[in-house]
Amino acid sequence: MTVVVAATGVWSCLQDRGRPGWATAGVGRSGAFDLPAAQLANRLVGNDEDAAVIETVGGGLRLRLTAPAVLAVTGAGGPVTLAGRPVGRNAPVAAPAGTDLTVGTPTAGLRSYVAVRGGIAVAPVLGSRSWDSLGRLGPAPLAPADRLPVGPVPAATPVVSHAPVPPMAAADLAVTPGPRADWFTAEAWTTLVRAEWRVLPTSDRVGVRLSGPALPRAAAVAGRELPPEPMVRGAVQVPPDGQPIILGPDHPTTGGYPVLAVVSAPGMARCAQLTPGDTVRLHAILGAGR
Amino acid sequence: MTGPVWRPFGADAVLVEFALPHERWSFRCPLADETVVGARTVLLRFDARRYRVADLRAAAHLVPSDAARPPRSHTIAVTYDGPDLVAVADAGGMSAAEYIRRHTRAEYRAEFCGFAPGFAYLSGLDPALASPRRANPRPRVPPGSLAVAGPYCAVYPSASPGGWNLLGTTTTRLFDPAAADVALIRPGDTVRFEALS
Numbered sequence: 153m154t155v156v157v158a159a160t161g162v163w164s165c166l167q168d169r170g171r172p173g174w175a176t177a178g179v180g181r182s183g184a185f186d187l188p189a190a191q192l193a194n195r196l197v198g199n200d201e202d203a204a205v206i207e208t209v210g211g212g213l214r215l216r217l218t219a220p221a222v223l224a225v226t227g228a229g230g231p232v233t234l235a236g237r238p239v240g241r242n243a244p245v246a247a248p249a250g251t252d253l254t255v256g257t258p259t260a261g262l263r264s265y266v267a268v269r270g271g272i273a274v275a276p277v278l279g280s281r282s283w284d285s286l287g288r289l290g291p292a293p294l295a296p297a298d299r300l301p302v303g304p305v306p307a308a309t310p311v312v313s314h315a316p317v318p319p320m321a322a323a324d325l326a327v328t329p330g331p332r333a334d335w336f337t338a339e340a341w342t343t344l345v346r347a348e349w350r351v352l353p354t355s356d357r358v359g360v361r362l363s364g365p366a367l368p369r370a371a372a373v374a375g376r377e378l379p380p381e382p383m384v385r386g387a388v389q390v391p392p393d394g395q396p397i398i399l400g401p402d403h404p405t406t407g408g409y410p411v412l413a414v415v416s417a418p419g420m421a422r423c424a425q426l427t428p429g430d431t432v433r434l435h436a437i438l439g440a441g442r
Numbered sequence: 443m444t445g446p447v448w449r450p451f452g453a454d455a456v457l458v459e460f461a462l463p464h465e466r467w468s469f470r471c472p473l474a475d476e477t478v479v480g481a482r483t484v485l486l487r488f489d490a491r492r493y494r495v496a497d498l499r500a501a502a503h504l505v506p507s508d509a510a511r512p513p514r515s516h517t518i519a520v521t522y523d524g525p526d527l528v529a530v531a532d533a534g535g536m537s538a539a540e541y542i543r544r545h546t547r548a549e550y551r552a553e554f555c556g557f558a559p560g561f562a563y564l565s566g567l568d569p570a571l572a573s574p575r576r577a578n579p580r581p582r583v584p585p586g587s588l589a590v591a592g593p594y595c596a597v598y599p600s601a602s603p604g605g606w607n608l609l610g611t612t613t614t615r616l617f618d619p620a621a622a623d624v625a626l627i628r629p630g631d632t633v634r635f636e637a638l639s
Contacts (some may be wrong), residue, residue: 175478175485177617177625178555178562277619288600291620318633331449331457379481380556380563384455406480406556414452 153219155268156251157298164294165283166272167265167401169202171290174278175382175405182284183401185357185424187417189227192383193267196224197242198310203271203303204281206294208264210229211257215266215292219249219304222269222310228261228425229320243314244269254429260320261425271303273303285357286402323432325398325419330388332378332410340367344388344396344413345436353428357402359389360423362432366394367412380406386415386423388434398423448499456498459483463553467630468534471502479554481563500506511549513630514639518597520588521638524608530573530590531635542637544568545609550595550633555625560599560617567595579605586612588635618633 170183184190531541550564589606599616
């Protein structure tokens with residue numbers, strides 16, 4: 153069976169758990185930005201948690217089913233329709249052949265995940281079906297009329313009819329001090345965890361760019377450049393302009409901007425749902441401070 | 443083991459910084475799931491449900507250099523016809539032919555990868571051949587482009603935007619996800635360039 157992409161929406165791609173283990177060759181991990189949402193979508197349709205799902209930004213994705221299918225939509229909040237009739241998010245949906253499933257414009261959050269029972273079964277690249285937007289590796293972003301193969305129906309049957317998901321909370325991301333916190337003044341750390349930051353429209357899967365008060369570097373490192381070092385998802389890099397960038401799943405494997413802080417894994421799931429113009433706060437955990 | 447500085451990097455990674463960067467090549471930590479090499483550092487990713495940074499520190503060690511993975515050597519044939527060759531040679535006060543002669547004389551070392559799959563930063567550039575990044579990056583650099591910027595040279599494995607100065611092109615494939623070794627050049631390897639006439 154195949155799923156036909158009738159409309160891609162703003163932007164859609166395939167994602168799974170990503171591509172760990174290749175960073176030394178310059179290949180990033182990639183993977184679903186809101187990983188818990190992608191895993192929940194898979195659980196709801198009885199898939200392995202790491203099966204490939206569709207990650208779609210905003211609304212407008214429309215999928216046509218060539219055969220009866222079971223799907224689930226998770227992630228952002230907002231309308232979903234099947235053959236024009238509203239159906240629930242965070243719940244398995246049984247779709248007859250020939251019907252369209254449409255993801256509407258989110259009322260909360262940015263990224264939705266659509267799992268199909270059996271998983272999207274395009275050919276993996278280096279063990280993953282994730283599209284890496286920076287490395288340009290993996291199955292290309294969805295285009296109209298794409299036909300996505302669906303894998304064999306798994307042995308497990310969906311056992312959950314609906315997963316209660318709390319309304320999206322205000323974005324308050326937990327951070328720990330990063331490996332180069334000592335490149336910044338003590339005030340920079342205080343500012344990072346006290347200020348209100350605004351999400352810039354240049355944000356994407358590579359990084360979420362924030363705008364706010366400048367985070368100054370310590371006098372001791374004035375004029376110094378950091379030899380490039382490995383990066384991780386959640387690293388808060390601060391370029392010379394003092395405006396932080398939270399690295400997303402498609403971050404470069406190495407980078408030359410010092411990392412002041414690191415956002416926790418739950419914080420990164422929330423980060424995936426940040427929309428340009430949103431305000432976001434960060435708070436220290438685990439003996440933070442300096 | 444003393445010496446390197448261990449810098450926590452989130453809940454399940456730690457950055458190990460070496461005063462002697464060559465120790466990156468003989469550094470081992472058997473408890474790490476993944477080891478990623480930087481210019482002066484090594485990142486260790488680990489299972490935080492099983493280990494703490496202290497466990498990794500206790501298990502880390504340097505292997506004797508003859509037990510470390512032997513670096514591979516590559517010779518890459520290049521047609522030195524890049525659009526920036528003459529300007530970069532001029533800036534160094536030499537002819538293009540002299541620039542090529544010096545560039546093919548050196549042995550380079552892959553320090554770390556980044557920027558793109560299979561993109562290795564090569565050190566060992568003759569300082570007289572160094573040149574800053576272009577003020578205006580090109581929107582598309584062709585695959586196989588040999589380029590210099592700052593103290594490094596590199597070959598672009600695939601087409602991408604790029605701000606480095608282009609010296610020439612190679613038909614050698616640098617990155618192939620279907621190959622047993624996806625990246626031709628791995629950190630620690632040595633590289634020479636050979637001019638095709």
